[in-house]
Structures are given as C-alpha cells and as structure tokens.
Amino acid sequence: MDADGSPRLLVVDDHPIWRDGIAERLAAGFSVVGTAGDGAQALRLARATRPQLVLLDLHLPDLAGAEVTRRLLADDPSLHVLVLSASGERQDVLDAVTAGATGYLTKSASLDEVVAAVRSAAAGEAVFTPGLAGLVLGEYRRLVGTPEPETPRLTKRETEVLRLVAKGLTYREIAERLVLSHRTVQNHVQNTLTKLQLHNKAQLVRYALEQGLD
Amino acid sequence: MWRAVGVFRLVTLAYAAVLILRDHQRYAHPLGGLMTLAVMAAWSALVTVAYARRSTRRPWIVGADVAVATALILATRLVDTAARIDHGAATLPVCWAAASVLACAVAGGPWAGVAGAAVVSAADLLERQALPRNTFNGIVLLFIAGTVGGHVVRLVLRAEAALDRAARREAATAERRRIARDIHDSVLQVLALVSVRGRELGGEAAELGRLAGEQETALRSLIALPPSPAPDGRLDVRTLLEPLAGDRITVSCPAHEVLLPDPAARALAAATGEALDNVRRHAGPDARAWVLLDDEGEVVAVSVRDDGVGFEAGRLVRAAEAGRLGVAQSIVGRIRELGGEASLTSAPGRGTEVELRVPRTASPREEVDHRGR
Known part of the structure; x- marks a missing residue:
C-alpha cells in the first residue's frame, strides 16, 4: 500500500480511451502506479512499480491475457490480477482465471461495481460474478468427461454454491438458503477456484517435465 | 474419377495387348487381331484425352465408347477361329470393354452404368452364342462395376460438394469473425465507456449513455455469429x-x-x-x-x-x-x-x-x- 493506505494499481488495456478513462476514475480511491498498453510493457511496469493489483484487459496486441497473468504471478506471487474485459470470449476468461486471476468483470460494469471488485481483489478475495461461476462450473463439468487422471472434482456442496452464484444470488442469500455462514460460502467459492488453479499449475509442471525442461 | 477410368483403361489395354500379341498367330486373321489392338490403343488415347477435360466430356463420346467396345467384342467372331471361341477363348478386348461401362457409370451414375453393362454384355452373349460360366461371371462383374462405380461417383460428387460448401462457409465465418473482432476492439469499447460514464454523470449525459448502451447491445447482437x-x-x-x-x-x-x-x-x-x-x-x-x-x-x-x-x-x-x-x-x-x-x-x-x-x-x-x- 501507499503512504495514504490506498492499494497500488496497474491498469493494462490496449485501448487508450478506456485505459485512461478507467485509470482516471479509479484514481480517486486507489493509487494508480501505472498504465500499460501491451503485455510486455505490463510485465516491465509491474516489476518496476510493484503494484498490489493489476487490472487486466484480456485483449492485448502481443500476449494472451492468460500468459500475462501467469508471468505476472511468477514474478510476484503476492500480486492479484483482476480481469476487466469486454471480451465475450469465455475461453480466454477461463484461461486467465485458471492461470491465477482472482476474478473477472465485464466492461459494462458500473464504476461502483468495479471499485468494489478492485477492493476485494486487492484484499485477495475472489471476485465471482455469475458469469464467472458459470464458466468455472462448466470447466469442472468438462473435466469429469476427460480421461485425464487426477482431475479436480467439486464436492456436492461446492456444486450447489457455485450454481447459486451463477444464478445471481449474493453470498448472503446463499448463506441464508443453505443455512451456512457467510464465511463458509466464501470459502467454498474460493476453494473451487483454488483447485482449478492448482490443477492448471500441476499440468504445466507435468508438461514441462515431459518435455524435459525442468 | 475420370483419371481412375483412364488408368483402368491403360492397364486393361496392356493386358489385352499381351494376349493378342501372344495368340495372334493362331487367329483366323492374325492381321485383324493386330488391327483390333491398334484400334483399341488409338481409341484409348482419344477418349482418355477427351475425358480429361470437362469441356470435351460429352455424352455422345461415352455412347461412342460403348459402341466401340461392343464393335470390338463382336469383331472377335471375324478375327478369331470359331473353334477357339467355342473353346472359351477370351474376346479380343478382354476386360478393356469394362472401361466403357465405368465411363458410363462415372458420367451418368448407377443407371447409366447398368445400361452400359447391359449393352456390353449383350455383345458378349452375341459373340459367344452361348453362356459359359466365365462369360456369365464376366457379365455379373460388368453389372456390379456399372452400379457400384456409379454409386461411388455419386458419393464422391456429393462429398466434394459438401466439402466445397463447408470451405466457403468456413471462409465466410472467418471473415465475419475478423470483422467482429475489429468492431469489438474499437467501436464497442467506446460505446461501453460512453454508456457507463454517461450513467455516472447523470442528467443529459445519462440519456446519451443509455443510447450508447442500446447501440452497444444492438451492434453486439449484429456481429454475433448466427x-x-x-x-x-x-x-x-x-x-x-x-x-x-x-x-x-x-x-x-x-x-x-x-x-x-x-x-x-x-x-x-x-x-x-x-x-x-x-x-x-x-x-x-x-x-x-x-x-x-x-x-x-x-x-x-x-x-x-x-x-x-x-x-x-x-x-x-x-x-x-x-x-x-x-x-x-x-x-x-x-x-x-x-x-x-x-x-x-x-x-x-x-x-x-x-x-x-x-x-x-x-x-x-x-x-x-x-x-x-
């Protein structure tokens, strides 16, 4: 954090109007330490300015969003990446999230929503929109059908919680409906994401070993 | 497919040539045998060239092809001795005649193949004036070649057409996707920003923002693939x-x-x-x-x-x-x-x-x- 206690933020977007617009609007509550227009610049700036949170558009001219996420986190594992993208490309979003991003918002989200999401992402909480819950749920469903060994599975409870998030219920409403504490609901959601990210990492390691590049 | 017919014709021509060159001394008219072979070779060259191009691939050439094959089968009576024929010697063109049946099948489908097979078989029977087992087998094979050949051609043509359609659709889709991506990266982003920012500012700007939001949705559904x-x-x-x-x-x-x-x-x-x-x-x-x-x-x-x-x-x-x-x-x-x-x-x-x-x-x-x- 900066001297005044506001989280340090890096905004990455190849669209100049968007990039400057969002940086300007977030400057009120956060310390925007830099803006970048492509992946390489984002990685350089992240090393130089040590932000706590990177607000990342998935559509960049040089690198895929998931790759930028992976490299940012490899440089600084304590960093959080929040995807803010206009992209309807669900696979890109899913890739970025399994690569370690803590959440996803669309660009049509209001400023209040973005601010709230940036706050919770900077605190390390998963930002789970219904859209993202649908993607994560779908990915677990897909993994059930693949022959890969040791794929992560959802518990019954986690499936239930994830479906409710995807149906637009808030954590509070879910807690009420399932007679759980707010914290427990949050943990379930976080777990679903962590398991996918670990699986993704393990797969990368296995791939690297198989290719003999350890 | 036409190329396959051409190859079949060449191979069967070579086979017929071997038989004629080996046996022509024993024919009633050795020279007739060699002339038949010359006619077969010349006709083979002519139709193979004619079939190779779409513009020269005419129905009457296919008809003539069958006619020539039939004539050469019937010519066997004139060239070879009756004793040899009754003893079961092959007709002069042997299986070369089947090439014309295949040509019918390729040109006109299974029914044309069957028609070609019927004419050539009739010539076979006429030449033999009997139905020994090997001729019967030959006739059955001709009919099978006619129908199966025709069917295969139909299937191939259909598959080619489907492939062609798919390739076209693929190209159109790719182009559309490229345009969608461009619009996505430019216009849509600005409209989204105007929409969000307008709503934040309130008043008249909110109205502009709402309009921008509507246009964003409309444009988005326009560029979405059907x-x-x-x-x-x-x-x-x-x-x-x-x-x-x-x-x-x-x-x-x-x-x-x-x-x-x-x-x-x-x-x-x-x-x-x-x-x-x-x-x-x-x-x-x-x-x-x-x-x-x-x-x-x-x-x-x-x-x-x-x-x-x-x-x-x-x-x-x-x-x-x-x-x-x-x-x-x-x-x-x-x-x-x-x-x-x-x-x-x-x-x-x-x-x-x-x-x-x-x-x-x-x-x-x-x-x-x-x-x-």
Missing part, C-alpha cells in the same frame, strides 16, 4: 441462449460448447425465452434475471431465476386447473416433449426460479408418439 448446426446436426445451446442477455438479464454458460440435437436445442432455448418473457411480464419493472446453462453430462440444465415479486405456490396450479394453461403448457409442455423435466418454484417477494432439464439425446417427436397423442 447459430449454425455442427455437421452431425447438433447445435451449441450457448449460441441460442447468449442473444437473450440484456441490460437486466445475465446469461452464464460454460466455455466449451454444449451440443444438443438441433430441434431439442431450439425447443430448450424457446422455453428459456418464454420464461424470460414471464419475468418481464410478471416479475415487476426492477426485476433482474439470471440464466444458467449447466452441462451435467447426461442432462443439459437451464435455470432462469429472477429477483422479482414472485407468487404464491398454488397460483400456477390453480391457473392450470382453470384451463388457463399459459406458462405451464408452453414451458413445461415443450420440455416434456423432449423427455425432460421442468419445475417452477416461487414465493411472494422471493422471485421465481424455473429449472429446465433435458436429456442429452433428447429428440422431440418420439416422446410425443409414446404418449399416444
């Missing part, structure tokens, strides 16, 4: 549900495609659309709705939830009993026809939730038949 079935006739349900999203409607789908047989996918999407219409009509002006597409493997589930006013549990049942089936019939009915289940839960002030579950192999008509409607 749902097109996979080659096996199944359809990605996502492509039907995504256009239902709007300002107050969120649609959540998996990242992978969710395929259902075309009619089932459309019926499921139509039921979803109706559920959303009901939200608009009954849930109240501020209600928001969420659509979730969940691919459970054996079952594809769609749930439509809103946070509107909801209703008393018994109301829908009473409406159904009173004969005003409305919602119940069209939504529940559509899904049951697919062999699926539909359920509806609601409570006053707690919104409504519709859950539609359809088996992966759903097909609409069978279920209707089973129930004997």
